[in-house]
Amino acid sequence: MSIPIVQVQNLSRRYRDVTALDGVNLSLEQDKIYGLLGRNGAGKTTLMSILTAQGFASSGDVQVFGEHPYENEKVLSRICFIRESQKYPDDFKPVHAFKAAALFYKNWDEAMALTLAEEFQLPMKRRIKKLSRGQLSAVGVIIGLASRAELTFFDEPYLGLDAVARQLFYDRLLTDYAQFPRTIVLSSHLIDEVANLLEHVIIIDKGRILIDDDAENIRGSAINVAGTGARAESFAAGRTIVHRENVGALVSLTIEGTLSPAERREAQELGLEVSPVSLQQFVIRKTLDAGAPLERASTGAAPVKTAGTPTRTGARR
Amino acid sequence: MIDDSRPIFMQIAQMIENDIVDGVLSEEAQVPSTNEFAAFHRINPATAAKGVNRLVDDGILYKKRGIGMFVATGSRAILVGRRREDFYEQFVRPLAREARKLGIDAEQLLAMMARESATDVDHAIVTEKEGAL
Numbered sequence: 001m002s003i004p005i006v007q008v009q010n011l012s013r014r015y016r017d018v019t020a021l022d023g024v025n026l027s028l029e030q031d032k033i034y035g036l037l038g039r040n041g042a043g044k045t046t047l048m049s050i051l052t053a054q055g056f057a058s059s060g061d062v063q064v065f066g067e068h069p070y071e072n073e074k075v076l077s078r079i080c081f082i083r084e085s086q087k088y089p090d091d092f093k094p095v096h097a098f099k100a101a102a103l104f105y106k107n108w109d110e111a112m113a114l115t116l117a118e119e120f121q122l123p124m125k126r127r128i129k130k131l132s133r134g135q136l137s138a139v140g141v142i143i144g145l146a147s148r149a150e151l152t153f154f155d156e157p158y159l160g161l162d163a164v165a166r167q168l169f170y171d172r173l174l175t176d177y178a179q180f181p182r183t184i185v186l187s188s189h190l191i192d193e194v195a196n197l198l199e200h201v202i203i204i205d206k207g208r209i210l211i212d213d214d215a216e217n218i219r220g221s222a223i224n225v226a227g228t229g230a231r232a233e234s235f236a237a238g239r240t241i242v243h244r245e246n247v248g249a250l251v252s253l254t255i256e257g258t259l260s261p262a263e264r265r266e267a268q269e270l271g272l273e274v275s276p277v278s279l280q281q282f283v284i285r286k287t288l289d290a291g292a293p294l295e296r297a298s299t300g301a302a303p304v305k306t307a308g309t310p311t312r313t314g315a316r317r
Numbered sequence: 318m319i320d321d322s323r324p325i326f327m328q329i330a331q332m333i334e335n336d337i338v339d340g341v342l343s344e345e346a347q348v349p350s351t352n353e354f355a356a357f358h359r360i361n362p363a364t365a366a367k368g369v370n371r372l373v374d375d376g377i378l379y380k381k382r383g384i385g386m387f388v389a390t391g392s393r394a395i396l397v398g399r400r401r402e403d404f405y406e407q408f409v410r411p412l413a414r415e416a417r418k419l420g421i422d423a424e425q426l427l428a429m430m431a432r433e434s435a436t437d438v439d440h441a442i443v444t445e446k447e448g449a450l
Binding site: 170179199215217 | 319322324325352358359360361362363364367406410411414
């Protein structure tokens with residue numbers, strides 16, 4: 001099961017004074033659902049762009065399906081990259097985008113695409129230019145699912161999709177993945193929504209991989225203890241405190257590790273409230289002390305220049 | 318349902334155990350497939366499989382090749398036995414602690430338990446009658 005289909009070694013990407021990726025090492029295994037999480041400008045889109053040959057590395061090595069992806073039709077035909085703001089030719093309608101995808105992806109499931117279009121209430125014969133933000137996202141989501149590419153990237157695919165449509169996406173993703181296992185990389189800000197779908201989590205911050213671990217290992221790797229200051233502090237003594245919040249005489253501590261039943265009892269007897277840390281809270285805690293001013297962070301979020309690079313779903317043929 | 322307190326696979330295993338103890342899943346009954354668990358709880362199928370496999374390793378469930386997972390005979394007794402061992406720590410101690418906090422002494426606590434058992438019996442009789450109708 002553990003065959004790496006993506007291997008990244010010491011990958012860096014620099015734009016003038018911004019280092020978008022900084023010595024990234026990574027491998028993705030076959031048939032897993034990955035979560036690529038991090039703040040705006042952390043380097044998520046840059047990383048996915050390079051893996052799909054839509055962006056260039058400054059240094060380092062990238063192998064996808066054992067080969068370099070650049071200008072490599074053999075590799076690229078097995079990859080689907082759904083961008084946050086995918087551009088389509090001006091006169092394209094969803095029906096055209098689907099036709100192009102059908103030509104490009106050998107596993108394309110037309111029936112599934114049409115069913116999804118109906119479920120997402122996508123007007124098939126309206127120009128994509130005229131679609132709402134949510135409908136535009138639906139086009140991407142449908143292509144990403146129906147292409148059944150061996151390696152599929154969804155970069156913030158839900159922009160403008162309402163809660164019902166997002167749930168529909170998650171549900172269809174899960175059932176189709178169960179039937180046709182493949183490697184999926186989901187980049188998302190709505191971490192709580194996708195947390196349970198993920199098998200493996202990669203947290204990226206300021207161009208570096210912060211955490212690369214099974215979702216189940218992260219779940220329960222930290223815990224919140226809250227109560228009156230002195231009691232909480234003494235209970236947490238000797239443990240790694242990831243985060244601390246003071247409200248008057250009360251303090252809430254996020255500590256690493258789990259509590260044994262005895263420790264849990266001790267906390268209870270001290271009148272401390274013990275609560276779990278969600279994946280979203282965990283990511284926030286880990287990336288909060290980033291220190292970099294927000295403006296600096298958003299510079300890195302500028303879209304990767306892909307001028308001249310053909311889009312994955314556009315007029316490829 | 319699923320929460321963040323513990324790894325999901327443990328929660329899945331626990332839910333199946335609960336169903337066996339409650340009799341929702343009888344012995345030799347077929348357990349839903351991992352994909353069904355995944356779709357129902359909206360979790361990763363590999364995670365669901367991990368939970369199910371834990372119970373297989375434990376001898377609570379067993380695999381029939383190409384058919385599915387089934388509840389092993391005798392598993393309910395094993396699970397009930399384990400839960401009884403945990404009962405004191407999990408339920409009696411917190412109960413006693415809270416009672417102390419509120420100034421409820423052992424005698425009053427016993428009286429309450431007796432009262433609860435009595436209503437429990439009444440409840441059992443009612444459901445029995447309903448069942449007969």
